[in-house]
Amino acid sequence: MATAQELMRLQFARFAALDPQLPDTHHLPSSGEPIVTQTLDGGAVAGLVARNSNPPGSAQSLWQASEVFELFPIVGEQPQAGMDALLRAWREWLATHASPGPNSSCTVVWPSRDIAATRALLDHGFLPLSCLAVRPPTPAEYTELSGTVKVRRAGPADLDAVVELTLAELEYAALVGTSTYRPDAPRLKRTAAHVRLHSSDPVWLAEQDGTPVAVAECGWVDTAKSPSSYRLRAGMWAYVNCVSVQEKVRGTGIGRQLMTLAHNEFARAGVIGSFLYYNPPNPLSSVFWPRQGYRPLWTMWEVRPATALR
Ligand SMILES: CC(C)(COP(=O)(O)OP(=O)(O)OC[C@H]1O[C@@H](n2cnc3c(N)ncnc32)[C@H](O)[C@@H]1OP(=O)(O)O)[C@@H](O)C(=O)NCCC(=O)NCCS
Incomplete structure (x- = not known):
């Protein structure tokens, strides 16, 4: 045997x-x-x-x-x-x-x-x-900014905007996957965003007429340092933790614009790839991510x- x-x-x-x-x-x-x-x-x-x-x-x-x-x-x-x-x-x-x-x-x-x-x-x-x-570390093709939208790196002063947008994503995700919008979600998301905005992790904010309308909250992960935590090949990866576009401006190209910047920065940093988690029953992200070059590696x-x- x-x-x-x-x-x-x-x-x-x-x-x-x-x-x-x-x-x-x-x-x-x-x-x-x-x-x-x-x-x-x-x-x-x-x-x-x-x-x-x-x-x-x-x-x-x-x-x-x-x-x-x-x-x-x-x-x-x-x-x-x-x-x-x-x-x-x-x-x-x-x-x-x-x-x-x-x-x-x-x-x-x-x-x-x-x-x-x-x-x-x-x-x-x-x-x-x-x-x-996962996605290979190839640069993204340039995407024209839609209307008056401007994208910039977020910093500690953007905490409120980042928390609000990540909570909107959680609310959406709770309908289409494993997430649950628990009563302490605002506090937990605030703590996580505070840590990320005070680290070297890249976070981008899209603004329309000066008002935040979308966020891409990303990070760097060296899987060689904790191989048991990740089911990925060993090396430096970019991690896309949360991308959230305000409901009224979804489908207008802001998500694509944010990810063009993110993927180009990942390529410049020399990562071996980028990864993220998405919910197959999410009708937006299950289309959006494969179009951005991601494909399933592991299914939960x-x-x-x-x-x-x-
Ligand atoms: C998924 C998400 C980040 C994509 O951002 P976005 O700005 O809406 O995406 P874009 O407009 O750049 O592209 C969306 C694509 O879907 C199409 N689309 C059509 N109708 C749409 C609609 N009602 N809403 C969103 N996208 C729509 C767009 O035309 C576009 O297709 P294209 O690539 O052929 O042009 C955003 O929709 C979102 O925040 N969703 C809710 C939260 C979420 O699911 N986050 C991801 C978790 S993994």
């Missing part, structure tokens, strides 16, 4: 053949609880379940359930039958090892291009609510509450 190490080796060899942008390996959680099972024809598969809690008041509570069960599948070369067997075993495991409440979720992060596993995840009730998408599959796993 294949060992977990052998299954991992086969799994990453398969990932490399599926998608050259995937990292060579990914660290498993040190404190995961193991699940071992077999496919119908006797192939061994395994997984590790990590439990995380996001208490009220934590930044993560804005985009995750308060109790998260994340499965790290180790299915080797059996993406469909292996994932199917493992998800069935996980359901039994949950019934005996945990009693998840209403604010809980089961999540699996898996290569977007692995459609055999997609079938198994869909069959077990998982929804593709978020994906990590989720069922909420955790007891909805079938």
Whole structure:
């Protein structure tokens, strides 16, 4: 019977053949609880379940359930039958090892291009609510500014405008993905924006007749420094955390203009690429980001509450 190490080796060899942008390996959680099972024809598969809690008041509570069960599948070369067997075993495991409440979720992060596993995840009730998408570091083509819109770098004095725009994005995202607009969202967003505006991270603001109408809040991430936190190749990346255009001026080219500046600055900085998360059910961003050159790398599959796993 294949060992977990052998299954991992086969799994990453398969990932490399599926998608050259995937990292060579990914660290498993040190404190995961193991699940071992077999496919119908006797192939061994395994997984590790990590439990995380996001208490009220934590930044993560804005985009995750308060109790998260994340499965790290180790299915080797059996993406469909292996994932199917493992998800069935996980359901039994949950019934005996945990009693998840209403604010809980089961999540699996898996290569977007692995459609055999997609079938198994869909069959077990998982929804593709978020994906990590990547773009090569190519400069963007120049886009004409629309009307009287001016784009500039934001600084600490723009805190109120940045918070207001990022809260508008959260309100929108809460309808189309995993995010939740919790009562403490204004405070949490303010703290995060304050930190970013006092750092070297680039934030751009678009103004129309001097009034802020859009923001692109970005950052720099060296994935080599914390390889377990990112499912990306090691190196310096640009991270697009939040882009928000005021509702009444959406669809007029401001988002494109902001991202032209951002992508050109990323290219000048010499990053190996840029990445972001978007919600496939978002009718604006699911069109906007692929047109900006992004494509899915990892899909974040989720069922909420955790007891909805079938
Ligand atoms: C996604 C978003 C940032 C894009 O910014 P934007 O300024 O609206 O985008 P642009 O106008 O530059 O381009 C949008 C494209 O959709 C088209 N579009 C058509 N109708 C539209 C509408 N009602 N609203 C938005 N875009 C529309 C535009 O014509 C354009 O297509 P094109 O590239 O063929 O010209 C913005 O719509 C937004 O803030 N959405 C809500 C929050 C959100 O989803 N943020 C992203 C989270 S990942």
